[in-house]
Amino acid sequence: xxxxxxxxxxxxxxxxxxxxxxxxxxxxxxxxxxxxxxxxxxxxxxxxxxxxxxxxxxxxxxxxxxxxxxxxxxxxxxxxxxxxxxxxxxxxxxxxxxxxxxxxxxxxxxxxxxxxxxxxxxxxxxxxxxxxxxxxxxxxxxxxxxxxxxxxxxxxxxxxxxxxxxxxxxxxxxxxxxxxxxxxxxxxxxxxxxxxxxxxxxxxxxxxxxxxxxxxxxxxxxxxxxxxxxxxxxxxxxxxxxxxxxxxxxxxxxxxxxxxxxxxxxxxxxxxxxxxxxxxxxxxxxxxxxxxxxxxxxxxxxxxxxxxxxxxxxxxxxxxxxxxxxxxxxxxxxxxxxxxxxxxxxxxxxxxxxxxxxxxxxxxxxxxxxxxxxxxxxxxxxxxxxxxxxxxxxxxxxxxxxxxxxxxxxxxxxxxxxxxxxxxxxxxxxxxxxxxxxxxxxxxxxxxxxxxxxxxxxxxxxxxxxxxxxxxxxxxxxxxxxxxxxxxxxxxxxxxxxxxxxxxxxxxxxxxxxxxxx
Ligand code: FAD
Numbered sequence: 160x161x162x163x164x165x166x167x168x169x170x171x172x173x174x175x176x177x178x179x180x181x182x183x184x185x186x187x188x189x190x191x192x193x194x195x196x197x198x199x200x201x202x203x204x205x206x207x208x209x210x211x212x213x214x215x216x217x218x219x220x221x222x223x224x225x226x227x228x229x230x231x232x233x234x235x236x237x238x239x240x241x242x243x244x245x246x247x248x249x250x251x252x253x254x255x256x257x258x259x260x261x262x263x264x265x266x267x268x269x270x271x272x273x274x275x276x277x278x279x280x281x282x283x284x285x286x287x288x289x290x291x292x293x294x295x296x297x298x299x300x301x302x303x304x305x306x307x308x309x310x311x312x313x314x315x316x317x318x319x320x321x322x323x324x325x326x327x328x329x330x331x332x333x334x335x336x337x338x339x340x341x342x343x344x345x346x347x348x349x350x351x352x353x354x355x356x357x358x359x360x361x362x363x364x365x366x367x368x369x370x371x372x373x374x375x376x377x378x379x380x381x382x383x384x385x386x387x388x389x390x391x392x393x394x395x396x397x398x399x400x401x402x403x404x405x406x407x408x409x410x411x412x413x414x415x416x417x418x419x420x421x422x423x424x425x426x427x428x429x430x431x432x433x434x435x436x437x438x439x440x441x442x443x444x445x446x447x448x449x450x451x452x453x454x455x456x457x458x459x460x461x462x463x464x465x466x467x468x469x470x471x472x473x474x475x476x477x478x479x480x481x482x483x484x485x486x487x488x489x490x491x492x493x494x495x496x497x498x499x500x501x502x503x504x505x506x507x508x509x510x511x512x513x514x515x516x517x518x519x520x521x522x523x524x525x526x527x528x529x530x531x532x533x534x535x536x537x538x539x540x541x542x543x544x545x546x547x548x549x550x551x552x553x554x555x556x557x558x559x560x561x562x563x564x565x566x567x568x569x570x571x572x573x574x575x576x577x578x579x580x581x582x583x584x585x586x587x588x589x590x591x592x593x594x595x596x597x598x599x600x601x602x603x604x605x606x607x608x609x610x611x612x613x614x615x616x617x618x619x620x621x622x623x624x625x626x627x628x629x630x631x632x633x634x635x636x637x638x639x640x641x642x643x644x645x646x647x648x649x650x651x652x653x654x655x656x657x658x659x660x661x662x663x664x665x666x667x668x669x670x671x672x673x674x675x676x677x
Pocket of ligand 1: 433434441472476479564
């Protein structure tokens with residue numbers, strides 16, 4: 160008889176039940192556990208809680224009498240209910256996506272942990288790549304002083320994935336002759352336009368299950384059982400396989416062609432622009448990355464989408480997403496506690512509460528409102544508006560990671576740690592990136608339409624109209640002067656500090672602001 164198989168809430172697509180490639184037993188009965196303690200432990204965005212519970216309950220409805228769906232306080236209690244007196248009866252589970260969950264299932268008697276699904280590259284293949292690449296020469300413009308492990312650069316990994324999976328390749332060469340088309344994908348937003356000329360993203364309609372989840376959340380909140388941040392409803396992201404496939408096809412047909420050009424640009428009235436919004440169904444396990452990149456390649460081969468857009472999208476999924484997943488496991492548990500810059504300031508209440516109305520700086524207020532209302536913004540607002548504010552103000556990186564995890568609909572432990580601890584807060588001292596990502600207001604002005612109506616001026620460092628990003632940038636460089644002067648990618652910027660005649664005044668202004676909303 161087939162062993163029962165336990166599905167976590169981010170393992171919801173059909174590939175998690177496919178018995179091939181180390182999957183569960185054929186026709187295995189399925190177990191799902193809705194553990195309330197997960198929501199009780201931390202204050203999640205309400206739209207995220209709604210989305211995950213809705214997706215789990217939709218999956219259970221599809222599986223019908225094949226599934227035992229348990230509502231319990233904890234996973235352990237849920238399992239106890241399922242296994243009854245036969246506490247060590249055999250059970251399988253696919254490799255979970257967090258270390259905490261992996262430790263938990265690995266410690267259970269009778270449970271076999273099957274290989275991870277939902278990623279292109281297996282743990283063994285990654286280990287082979289990481290080993291194989293060791294000792295290879297330095298990449299152009301990298302190395303000295305950055306402290307980054309040379310063998311683990313994204314670019315080399317990404318080329319290897321493309322070759323290995325024959326993605327966007329013409330024989331032995333990258334399609335179109337170039338691996339990297341980033342240069343074509345950094346355009347500012349089109350001037351004078353409030354939105355991009357592109358068809359809007361696919362959005363779902365709610366059903367009875369969504370309603371039921373919302374009633375449960377209302378009740379739990381009323382009873383003081385759990386508390387949330389952010390606004391919820393209507394649901395904006397796919398919660399079923401069918402919805403996820405529709406969203407993917409809609410993106411490939413109508414939006415992929417324009418994905419590249421303005422990938423890094425921001426428009427206040429058009430938060431989504433040409434982004435795919437597929438991180439949610441991918442991270443719930445509703446879509447497999449292979450089908451996403453294959454569909455994108457087809458669009459290129461059939462002449463429906465230009466190479467810069469298709470390469471940009473493939474790079475995000477086959478490059479960045481895979482890279483982040485493997486770094487999470489590769490860097491180990493200590494990574495979560497890294498704090499190379501010794502930042503210890505607690506997050507201010509206005510930020511924790513997503514109180515966008517309290518903020519004057521138009522970029523931050525707009526982006527914080529997007530998070531409050533939807534639990535999502537694209538990568539540049541995450542990195543250069545939210546993350547950059549935290550970095551410049553010296554907020555505790557572990558608390559920043561926790562905030563992103565709770566407030567973003569696509570946030571999970573594995574994706575959060577490298578993106579926030581490494582990429583955004585430089586708390587790993589350069590294991591993942593060669594320099595900290597932060598900028599003054601000039602970058603935000605160039606890449607968005609936020610600055611024109613703002614009360615602050617991006618080119619003012621001091622005074623009433625000093626842009627908090629411009630002032631914050633210089634004060635960040637000043638605080639970490641020694642470290643940043645030793646890094647060849649930031650040394651020039653540090654030299655710029657010596658030319659500032661108003662540095663003292665600038666530092667006083669930023670200190671005066673304290674943790675008041677900028
Ligand atoms: P698109 O721009 O359409 O990109 C396509 C896909 O590429 C995404 O759906 C995603 O699956 C993948 N991708 C691209 N970059 C990354 C990356 N750095 N890490 C993982 N996947 C990537 N992504 C998450 O999925 N969950 C997170 O919690 C998350 N937190 C982030 C926090 C910070 C500070 C930063 C800088 C980035 C974070 N990202 C996260 C990466 C990226 O911002 C989101 O994947 C993306 O904005 C999701 O929107 P989209 O699906 O429209 O992406």
